[in-house]
Structure formats: C-alpha cells, structure tokens
Amino acid sequence: MENIYCPSLLKIQDLTWETPDTTSFRLTFNDNSEREEFFSLYKVGQFGEFSAFGHGESTFCVASPPTRKDYIECTFRAVGRNTKALQALNEGDTIGFRGPYGNSFPIDDWKGKNILFIAGGIALPPLRAVILNVLDRRSEFADVTIVYGARTVSDLVYKMELQEWEARNDVNIVTTVDPGGETEDWTGKIGFVPTVLDEVAPSNENTIALICGPPIMIKFTFPVLDKLGFSKNQIFTTLENRMKCGLGKCGRCNVGGTYVCKDGPVFRADVLAELPAEY
Amino acid sequence: MVISEADTTKIVNSLRVRAKELLESGEVKVIIGYGEGYTKGKAVPVFITDPGKTDQLIFDARCVNNLSMYLKHAEIKAMGKVGIVAKGCDARAINVLILESQFKREDIFILGVVCEGVGDPIEEQCKSCVANTPPVYDELFGEPIENQGWNDETFAKIEELESMTQSELWNFWVKEFDRCIKCYACREACPMCTCTRCITDKNQPQWVPTSPHSDGNYHWNLTRAFHLVGRCVGCNSCERACPMDIPLSLVNWKLIKAVHDEYEFIAGMDAETAPPLATYTEGEETDFIK
Amino acid sequence: MALSIHSDDFQTLLDSLREAGYRCVGPARDGTITKFKPIEQAGDLFLDEILTTVSPKEFFLAEHEAILSYRMKGKSDIELTTPSKEEYAPPTLVFGCRPCDAAGPDIVKSVMTWDYDDRFFLDRADSTVIAAIACVEADEACFCTSVELAPDSQTGADILLIPSSNSTGDTQEYSVTAITEKGRKLIDSTKGWKDGNPERASAIDEVKSNLKPSFDPAKVREWLDNGFDHEWWNTATLSCIGCGTCTYTCPTCHCFDIVDEGGQSEGVRVKNWDSCMMSLFTLHTSGHNPRPLKSNRFRQRIMHKFKYYPDLFERILCTGCGRCQRHCPVDMALKGLLEQIGRLAAETPDQVAAG
C-alpha cells in the first residue's frame, strides 16, 4: 500500500526573494512520473505540504497554474520552524512535497466573465496561480482587474510580475500601499485595499471576485463589494487553517463539519458565511 | 485537633451563606468552589454565578482538586472578580500566583477553609501539611488548627529511593516515565504552570521532544519538575491528574525538600518572599563548584 | 460447531500463538495501571478489571511511530524510506479487550480510508485479530448501550468470548464465537479451543438490562446541528482543565501530529497522538487561533464525535467506554454532558424543528 505521508522530492530550480522575509521557489520534480501524476490531478487553487527534512511540513497553496507543466511554484514567509528552514535552502537543494490536495477554483465555469482579483500582502500567491491561469487562457475571459495592496512597497510580492501585468493592455491592475508605506518613486496608489477598491469601483455585472488577504482586510472589503452590488455567490476566497496531514485524517483544520483540507481551501462567500467562525 | 462533623456542617453552611451574599452584593461575579460530582463519591469544581445556587457548595475530604489553577484561565478572568474556596494548599498556590503577578490580590476574594487533609485514605502530602489553616484569606471558615508540619512518612519513599545506586534510580525513573503518554494533564492541573506557551510547545528550537518515547518522556518530566522549583506547593494535583499513575509527587517533594534544606524556603506561605531561584544572598558557597 | 475455551488453557493458546507466528497482547498490570502488553505467560493476563486504564488503540494507531525516514548526503541527495509492514504490523492477537474497545478500530477505519488510505492503520488492522470478552460488570461511567453498542456486541471483534456460568474462583470458561474469517483462521491455527457450548453467564444480561441508554444519540445530533453557538458550551466547560487525558485514553480519538525528529543528515518523520483539547492543536503560526477557548475545543470534541463524524460516515465516534470520565481530573463526564444535551434537546423541540 502506498504511503500517503511520503512526499515527492523536488529540486529548487529558482529562488526569488520577494520581500526581506518572503521567498518564492520554482521547483522541479526529481521523478518525471511524479510530475506527470501531479499535473494529471492539479487544478488551480489546490495546496500541498512542503517540507524541509528534519523540520516538518508547511501548508502552502501552489502558486503556479496548471497551464505551466514543467514546474510548480510556491511563495512563503519565514515564520515558523519549517518555513525558516526552507528559506535557508539554496538553488539546487531538495525539498519534500505532497499534493495536490483540496478543491479548486471553478474557473471553467467563469468563461466569458469579468474576473476581479483582490489581494493583500502575502495573500497574493494563492491568487497568483489563478491570475496566471486566466492570463494563460486570456481569450476565454472578459475583463481582468487586479487590486493588490501591501503595508509598504517592500512588502509587495511578485514585483516583476506586477510590472509585466501593468504593461499588458488586457489587464487592469491597481497596486496600493498603506499610508506611510510608500517610497519616493512609488507611482501606485496610497490607501487601504477596501478604500482603493471603492475608488476603482469595478462593475458587478457578469463578474467573479476573488479575495484573499488578512482577516482585517477581508472584513472591510466585503461591505465595499456589497456596496458595489456583488452578491456573495459571486465572491470566492481561499482559507488556511493549521494542518498536518492535508488528507482529512489528522483532525484539526475543520471549520464546523467542513474540512478545509478536503472541502476547501476554496470557498464561495455564501458557503463560507454559513460556516461557524472557526477559521 | 480534629474537625468534627458538626463543625464541617457549620463550615459548609456558612460558606453557602457568605457565597450567596457575595454574589448578591455583586462583590464577586463567580464563586469557584466544590460541588457534588457526576460520579458518585466525587467532588468537582463548580462555578456559581447565581446567588440562588450556592447550596451546591460542599466541603469535605473529597474536595481534592486545587481550584486555584482556574484563576489563570482566560474564561475565568473574563468573568470579573472571583470568589474562591481555598484550602491551605490552594491558598499557598494563590500566594505564589500573586507573587508572580498572574493577578492582583484585590481581584479575588478568598474564602479560606480550614482543612485537615483530603482523600480517603488521607493523601500522603496532607500528612505533611504546613497550611492546614490557609496562610491567606479574606474570610476564614472553621476554627484555625495547628499545622501538621512535615512528617517523616512523606519523605520515606524519597529516602528509600535516595539509598539506591545511581543506575538503579535511573532504571526506576526511566521505567516510570515510560508510561507517560504526553497528555500534559500534569501541566494543566498544576496551578503553577502559567506559561502561555509551554516550553514543550516551543519548537525553535525544539527543546523538549514532543514524542512520547523514552527520551521525550524523561526530558519532559525532568523539565516539568525543575520549572516548579521553589514554586511547587506540593498539592499533588499533577500526580492525581496523571492517568498513567506516574509518581510525580516524589520528584516534586524531593525538590521541595531540597529548596528547604538549602534556602529554608517553603513556597506560598506569603506573597512577598521571592522564591529562592529568583534571588540570592551574598557569601553563599557551594562545594560542587571548584 | 460450538466452541469454548477455559482459562486453564490460556497458556496452551499463548504457546500455540507464538508457534503460529502471532504475538499476543492482553490486559496486564504496569505499575498501578493496566494496559495492553505483550503476554507470554497466562498468569500475566489481568482480566478482572471492568476496563483497562488505556485502550488497545495503540496497536492500531501507534502512540508514536515513524512514518518515514530520511537520509541526506548533502542538501540535494535525499533518500526516503517507508517502514515495512513487517516492522510495524506483525501478526497480533489483541486478547481480552472489552467489546467497546473492539469497536474502536472498526469505527476509526471510516476516516482512515476516507479518499486516502492510511497504510499504517490499515496494515495493522489487517494483521490484527481482536478477541473480545463480553462484560459481566459495568460501572457508572459505562454507556455503550447509549451509542448503539452493548456489553456483548460483536462490532469490530473477530472473536467474541462470552463468560459462562461455569467459573470457580480464578478459573473461567467461555463460549467462543468466530465472527470474522480472520477470527476463524486464528482459531483453526491455534490450540486451547474446545468443542462445547457452556451456558452464558447471567451476569451479562443483568449488566445489559441495568445499563439502560441514558441519552439518544440521534436527538443529541439533532441538537448539535443547531447548537453550535449555544451558551451551554460556555458554562458546561468551565471546569475543564484543558488536558488531553480524555482524548488519549479514548479508543476512537485518532487525531495526530506529524513532526520531524532528526538533524542535517538523517532522521525520521513521526506521527504522534495529538489532542483537540490543547490550544496548540489549531494555533496558526501567525498567532491566530481559530479555537482559542477551552469551550471551543470541548465543543469540537463533542461535535466531532456526535455530529461531524456521524454526518460523514454514519458512525458515532464513541464506544461508550467511559474512560474519559474515569480519568478526568475534574470528573467531566461525557455521559453526563450528553445527558444534559439530551435534556436541552427535549426542552427546545420547536427550535430544532424550525432549524
């Protein structure tokens, strides 16, 4: 019988420092059949368990889309023991990975719709997979709008990609930093994400909104979306709870009777509203 | 002097009356005391907020738990001023907690009860009670009696162990600790375990292995006892809570005695004297440091 | 053909088990507690207690086990090894547990096969035979009859021994029923079993009739459906001290932790028992805790056992063994709490119906 706790081995092909404490890995599978198996299953929004051996496992969303099948990417902030150990690794080093786990964003249902992404700080990575997936299949969707904010300019992740997206004429991107977090050469907006979203005022017509960010941002963004006429079944988000197995066995990530690792991490806002506040 | 049954009834009755007054006047928001347990013959902690329900309160030899551990719970702190029924060991624990700034003296109302010892048969540590009459209270229930004081019997098992060779002791403890399942009931039942994040729950680095293997168990039990040096009031809560019957009190009492022998200190007798490992006196000498 | 076994023949059974390649684990003394330990001598079996201190759960869900070992030659050359079934799941007979303990692994199996198969549990379940002994005694913590089990239920057992009225002092005769093929095979390949159908001890039926269900799990589940935010949780859980005793001694609690133990060159990834009663269980690295209060955690435990698990698998995650009450430092009786919930459910029928 297969050992469901045994990870695949992935090599760090590329390492990018996003912020002083946040790193992105581009990872390649050591075993090609494992890569093929992964991509036969992987849908955008799913997560995995990433491990530095000797330190443990951490749950991150896969930050690259299923349309890019040579590698997977992840972005994480070094906070705990394992993430610190992962961050201490270099290009060429090997890590462990289990996944893909959980459900996904139903983007096939969104063909022909406008897509609005709202993200704060380190919460862009889970949405980045969707953004890239949508951009890789650009013709299938209508308008794409991205509202992304961070506390300071240096806290913005994917700075290179933000510029690329800005350069495209088929993406409407608005970046913002909290007041006081700007630099002299900052050309984006200054203000909190909910406020900026209010200014941008995207239409709710035929639009799907994806939102991911710190609880405080989410809390103040929902009323804005409401004001803009978005109903809860147009809004999607992705949850994180402490996990160990990712497989529905270890018993800690559930929100009420809903398992984030199996029924999530992606939730539509109206479904989420029905859940108890255990996340 | 032995407390008669009539006196016990008197104590319980006056406790109920006073508790009722305290709740009615709003001076305290909750009374923590003992009531009848679900299991026949067991007394359990009760939390009374309704002045009409103070008749639940009981006090007798079944009231073994050290209630002061609840004073550190967020749920209790959120309720407002607490009235607490305190035996000598509970009151001593309260003294230590006040000394360590866990809460202020004025945040609690102590209903001290004179206690001859708990358990049937009487628990070993009660035979060496140094606080049959609580050292701190707002109001005392029962006539003060003379403290038992340390009894040789309490230390007999410790002396027996100390007469063993180092290897025998090692084997004894490894075997005892091997039963540990890392449920941390010892920690949670202890009034003195106040860390918001226990050292065993810290993993950068992982000081205490969390696994319940021989090493993890030995390390945990060693650390637990050492963190109680000069703080442990010897109430036996940890050992009583241990589902695997590990004789934790032996280690605690060994250290209680060591602290007393070295520094003439007994924890919790007042809320002012600094515990021995948090202070020093000049001119102290040791023979093991060369 | 009816079978029996006499306690005088336990040694014969033990010897033949060894020959047949089985290890036998049974209730034995360990200091002042009783637990399931490897048994070589029939005299070491301690069958007099209503229930052992800990359940035989550890022979299915190890208290602590390696699920993976790693060796690193440098940071890029890593070798992973999964322990072999032979290492962690030797053929085993769990002898003399109570029907409530026998039911444990059977119930837990649902989650261990939920979309993904946990080989460590399943391999052990596969190579383990459970011979349960029906109860002739119960105490006030017992409530198997409230959770669809009984002092002589066959759930999860491969072999059921029913004490007979034929006992003298320390010896006891049992009638034997092979419930599963696995049980039948074990009986066929070992000695000590005899033909015969001794009369069932009347005490079993007395226990059964005295142990009336004290709550209705269906009603409890109905109340829990809407009771998540009920204030009852706050008051009922005040005395909980937040230790993990109830979960660690429970035959169905299966939540675990995964940690790495080791250094730069070699080490193991281990699975340890964990407990929803501890605040660290759900604590995010950010410091945020979805279940910050003990009432939240206690609710999770009851919800998991009597609502979430039944919702998912149509099984109650509880066998009514009562260990959580017996070992609770503050006598938080699960049975009593469920009775309270049962009463709350009865008080608020309209609310429940209205949903």
Added chain:
Amino acid sequence: MAEFHPKTFAFLCNWCTYTGADLAGTSRMLYPADFRVIKVPCTGRIDMEFIIKAFEQGADGVWVSGCHIGDCHYNTGNYYAQRRWTIFRQELAFLGIDLRRLKFTWISAAEGRKFADEAAEFVNRITQLGPYNEFQSILPENREVESILGGVS
C-alpha cells in the same frame, strides 16, 4: 580498538572562563581538547535545557564554567546560576543522572593554568568513565538529534 575520545560540551562564560581559555591558549599550555566550547554571555544564561539537550545529543560529559562569585560581568548572574545548579544537581541525582559527567568550575580570565588543569581533569575523567551508554540508551534509534549549535533563537 581505537582510543575512546569522549564527546563533551563546555559552556563557558564569555567574560571569564572563555577568556581564561584564550589565555591558556596564548600561553601555549597543553590540555586535551576533546570538548566543544559553547560561549555564553554569562553562566546565568545557561538554562538547564542546555545540559539536557547536550546529553540528548549524545554528550558523554558537560562542563559549565564562569566567573568567580563576586566577579560576574553582570554583577549577579553567577549568583543565580549557583542557586540553579545547586537544586538542579539534586534533581538530576534523584532522577538517576550520573553526576560525575557534570562539572562546574569558576575560572577567571587570569587563570589560564587553572583552565588547562581543569580541562585535563574533565576530559580524563570522562574518558575514564567511557561513553554515557545509560543516557544514550533512551535516545531514539537512527536519528541524529537536532543540532544545538544551529537554530537557536
């Protein structure tokens, strides 16, 4: 059979004993070097966990040394340390740890000779005692313990 070299740790206070070790070195004094020095700011900084962790990493002996009483760079650190070790040693003894494997000294920055002598005494003693098999027998098999030298935060 290869000569046994014990694995030992020496927790040395930065201001006195570590400087004393420097002096022993610069004075070209000879002493056996079978110990790994871990420099700590003060003996008062040495948590009892350090010692257990050292044994957990397979140490055969642990040596703790700092300023003489009254000479502490922080005035009082070693007073606290002294009290802590007084009780801790008794606990270790009660729990069956071999106290011969633990050594405590006060060595000042000027006592290079004493450092060399005590180091020799320590290493010789532990060498004679041999590997601390008793403690190592409870360590899990096949795993190297997390390094005490890295990851401390």
